[in-house]
Amino acid sequence: MKRSQSVFLIGPMGAGKSTIGRLLSAELKVEFFDSDKVIEERCGANIPWIFDMEGESGFREREEQAIDELTQMSSIVLATGGGVVMREANRRHLSARGTVVYLCTSVEQQLARTAKDKNRPLLQAENPERILRDLFSARDPLYREIADIIIETDQRNPRWVVQELKRLIKG
Ligand SMILES: Nc1ncnc2c1ncn2[C@@H]1O[C@H](COP(=O)(O)OP(=O)(O)OP(=O)(O)O)[C@@H](O)[C@H]1O
Numbered sequence: 487m488k489r490s491q492s493v494f495l496i497g498p499m500g501a502g503k504s505t506i507g508r509l510l511s512a513e514l515k516v517e518f519f520d521s522d523k524v525i526e527e528r529c530g531a532n533i534p535w536i537f538d539m540e541g542e543s544g545f546r547e548r549e550e551q552a553i554d555e556l557t558q559m560s561s562i563v564l565a566t567g568g569g570v571v572m573r574e575a576n577r578r579h580l581s582a583r584g585t586v587v588y589l590c591t592s593v594e595q596q597l598a599r600t601a602k603d604k605n606r607p608l609l610q611a612e613n614p615e616r617i618l619r620d621l622f623s624a625r626d627p628l629y630r631e632i633a634d635i636i637i638e639t640d641q642r643n644p645r646w647v648v649q650e651l652k653r654l655i656k657g
Pocket residue numbers: 497498499500501502503504505506522565566567568599600606639640642643644647
């Protein structure tokens with residue numbers, strides 16, 4: 487682990503960052519934060535509302551501020567939003583301030599895992615599969631660029647991923 491002892495989970499929508507982050511923080515007995523939730527709490531509104539009122543750029547401003555603050559805390563588990571790597575400042579802070587874990591998932595699994603949830607404005611379009619494929623092409627190299635650990639989650643249940651992560655982080 488890097489100096490701060492924090493673990494930052496990155497990856498696309500439906501990779502399991504929020505689910506695995508919560509379980510991992512309980513195992514490691516450290517505090518858990520989800521940057522999407524922090525942004526919603528601070529704003530007093532949900533992500534679709536922020537996208538509607540402020541556009542994606544407004545959301546990204548709020549996200550950059552939240553990531554800067556959260557990555558300065560010591561010994562936390564942080565689940566990030568799927569688009570966090572789009573800003574260079576976020577990549578720099580995540581990479582310098584903790585152990586970055588990229589949770590990889592196929593587009594098929596992402597579609598299955600996000601199908602019922604309406605809280606992801608980028609997927610409320612006619613062809614979410616096309617969108618997920620385009621996002622994957624743009625973002626996968628950026629996730630890889632800052633990842634200390636890469637873990638494939640398609641065929642794994644969240645509890646297995648947490649145990650594997652615990653082993654890799656301690657090792
Ligand atoms: N390894 C897994 N196997 C099966 N289901 C999973 C797995 N990981 C997550 N899920 C399920 O997929 C859905 C999406 O997971 P989650 O919200 O944790 O993703 P996320 O990476 O935080 O997405 P976002 O970037 O949109 O916040 C949840 O219903 C969760 O229970």
